[in-house]
Amino acid sequence: MDSKLKVTDVPEEANFYDLVAGDNVLEIPLFQRPYMWKESHYKALLQDISLIDEETNGAVFLGVIVSFGRGSGPGRPPTWMIVDGQQRVTTLYLSVMAAVEVAAKAGELDWASDIMGRYLLVRPMSGLSVNTKLVPSFNDRGQFDAIWKRIVTVKNFSSHTIVASNPPRAPSPTGTAEGLMLSQYMRIRSELTRLLREQGISGLNHHVEILTSRLSVVSISLRDPTVAPKIFERLNYGAEPVTVADLVRNEVFARSGDDASTAMHLFGTRWEPFVARFADKNADLDRFLFPYGLIYNPNIKKADLFAALRKIWEKFSGPEQIIDDLEQFQPAYLALTAGENYQDAHPALKLRVGRIYRSGRPSSIYPFLLKLLRAFELGDVSEAATCGVLDAIESFLFRRAIVGIEPTGLHAVFKGLWQELTSEAKGKDLDELLTPERLRSVVRSKPTISWPSDEEFRAGIESGELYRRKIATYAIREYELGLEGESPSDIHQIEHIAPQSATENWRAAIPDGYEKLVHTWGNLLPLTSSMNPSTGQSDFAVKRKAYADSIFASAREVSKHHEWNATAIRDRSTSIADWALTRWRF
Template sequence: MDAKDYVVNEVLRDPRRFMVPIYQRRYQWSDTELAPFWHDVVAKADEALSGELRFQHYMGALILAPGGDGYNVGVTPRIQVVDGQQRLTTFQLFLAALREVAERRGVQDIVQGIRPYLFNQPMSGDDDPLTRFKLSPTPADRDLIHTIIERPADEVRTRYPEYYFQNGNPRQTGVPFAFAAYQRFMWWIDDYARYGLASAGDRDVGDEADGDQDLGLAARRLHALLQALLSHMKLVVISLGEGDDAQVIFETLNSKGKPLLAMDLVRNNIFHRAETQGEAAENLYRRLWGTFEEPFWEQVAPGARPARPRLDHFLSHVLTALTGQATSLRELYAEYRNFARPRGKQRFERVEDELVALTRFAPTYLTLEGADGEGTALHWLGRKLASWEVTTAYPVAFQVAEAGLSEDEARAIYRLLYSYVVRRAICGLTAKNLNGVFQRIGARFLRDGGPSLASLVDSFAEPVGPAVRFPSDDELRWAMCNNPLYKWFNKGERLQDVLWELEVASRGPFAEALARPSSLWIEHVMPQSWEAHWPLPVAEGAPEQPEAERRERLIHTLGNLTLTTDRLNISLGNGMFEEKRAKLDASLLALNKWFASRGEWNEAAIEERSAELAERAVTIWPHPLATGLAQRG
């Protein structure tokens, strides 16, 4: 291992290919990292313009390893970028943006001067057309970055029209980081050429201003930017020897600082082993791993705890589904290494087999998250689990979806899982142990040779403590009549989900199958502020306090709650029952037809309606021992 410092000019000018290993993540720098880099460059450019250059600025470290193909006469050397690829890619994007601005302003010496830092002059023995590029990014970024480096901005827009608005302006969100960085640099550089330091980067994209029209001064500023980067920015370059393990060094370096996703480290480990074992790593990457490079997988998983990207949660669910064991998100990379090499032995003969096992659950996850499979039983389960923020059931859903069960049996299993979650919530039982319950079910499925409805029913029938038991029908009935569910579930979609299921169950056999409206409100029939129009019916000489307490207890139970559209909810307000009854009767929801025959609305009516809804609930959310569960689904 050798460490020396070099100016950027010395790093980039020699003929060699910087190869970003396939196991490293895509380009990730956003304005958070780009802005400090830009201000460092501008500070040195200003010093150059004023003739007051003092010190060279250190930009960080670049760790390089031998490319693996040794030294061959007449062939451009390959250098593996172990760490620092984000910084190195930023240099390339900055130079491409500077070249574009210089071209527009007719500063041709800069255009020609930048070329040797972006391109190699291929040698006689080079047979790879990509040798001409100094940098070979990861496959997911390669086409875009090479297009940016090789083509003018107009051709980038032609090649990637989806990254631009119809008026031709570049999009600022929903685009790859490399594209956003290139556009940001072009705007900043052009702004600096026109205004100098005081305005560089201070205006919003798209602002119009006249700026400085002194073309000579603009050219000098562009030259200063190029000089600042190439001659006044330094890197500590650490060159590894043949005996140094690049993967171990990479993991060590990234164990602190800006954290990598667990799946970044997993990917690094997988493709490093693929290269070591002589498998076609890039082919495997494109064919099997490519789906995980979509922005969807980097988004924070909604409703899942802790707040981590979907990719990390997906990996955790996969490991639990395949092993039947709990997986720690905080130690996810270590969990995966232990899975892939249990007790130091290789679980899979080939890395390809490992990737197939890992990625085959991706379509199931997409469906559970609502991104695919609309109309299927699995999609229905995913939307229900999202309403209740219970993603810990995903590993069991993975197992069921991949088991090849009949549609009826799979649907019955999904219904029972949903029923378990809802019954426990309505009965006021803790949700803290749900992850352990679903992990235990998954382990049982593996022991039984695969998931089945019978296995799931047996799992729920096992003797368990009160923290995980499946509530009985009688317990559910009591809870429906007595628990203040409005107070418990008012936030989120849980109470709406309960009421909507009751709405569907309230429809007659010939009723129109009305789809769930996008906007629903929960209405108290007897309002929370009842004092003005809903006096207590207290007999003369009887104490008022017990009746008030009874009303306050019942007012938030399901018997007093219904669903309305937002407009109807606003119009109902705290008015008298006679006014509410007419408006509720005009509603299209079957849940509201119940009130039409009522002459008054009081505590007894609430209790009566609660009892009726409770009987429907027993069927909607069945117990595992219910007769004919498999057929009903």
């Protein structure tokens, strides 16, 4: 790039011509996200070009392009994988393509063929099946192919000497033939048709000169793609960030070699269904990868996750084995994070996994639970032992939530818990090692981690303000399910028997400590959304009648009281505490 036009002092500042100089190929990783820019993005690009046209700027800076080289070889041009910046690179390439089509249709075949050969195609090479200097992502190749077909079918263009000697050969079409890429191309083509009509070929040539020479980027070439997330965290521009999940996808299919057909088959039959299961359950592959990595290495830091995953997979035979390994932990993860039914054939285990999901479990427990549940699936741990450990973990988390202990610090406990409990596994049955007693002993040995005693737990129930705790909905639902009789599967709202905003009558019924008692467990009930507003601040006599007809057993239980005061609230809290000490044992 002409140093006089540079916006920055960095030697890496480049223009589009520099990026595609020689036989450089810009390749979007096979299954990177598709082209996403819309009309607003193109209008912003035209605004940048107008600044140069008006001589307001000598050049305009577009941002950063991050890539890593795949190298070259005999009959293979140097290829740069675009880790980030594909939207800008692709838009510039589409703009030059549109200029070629518009000029060719106007009979400017020499100019069009020269521009195509200079910016869009690599030189003829023996055995080179694709010669476009841009290779888009899997989902965009159908549209890319459709655009090239428009260009080569322009009258007399394909027979032009230069074009005939090196005709465009785009990647095999995959994905749909219509979409955002084609729409953007047609938008650009319309703009350049107007430009040619008003300013002639010289105006079009000037436009292409700006596109290729006077819109600059800083081109960062990575030695190692694993550092990409760290770079994105530190670059301040509006492009979509690359996630660890994006890098994992690219890593998996980079191991497919250059056989695109094999990669596409694997993508369609294995990878897409695997990822779709996360989306179907409103789950997130990116969040899954960290606990997955901790299963293999408890000392992984999030900032180093992708590098650690690559190291884990070094010994794997290929992409299918990576997907197999990821998939084996997916059912348990979706059950824990999205409430997907788990192990229908084992109702006791399904019940406990469902409880942990509904309790709003912290993500710090996932590595241990994924390993535990997978061990059960493989037959290494019995259902009874698995259920016992799940009960202990639920009790630990629930007791802490009731007494108001935040779930901070638990990551350090659970990330290595499996190794601590099973380190003596040689010659021993895992059922002997995975017991509630051993789990509690290991957890309580951590100096900063509290496992509330029965006395602390009871005090939390009897005097703690449950309504202000995140665990409230789960606690009230579990008590409801613990009562005899028919109980619905869900709770819609939490009802304060003595209302949050006290009337004079309620103040008279509870003259002392109203604000504290009103949010305790003893004063809370589940009610349907329709009944909750209807009872509101009514006196207890009115509420009592409504409770008697409730579908909730706990509301019908309260309706047996003739009055509701501080003593009634405390007595009910004590009764609930007696039940809870059995339900969530120490």
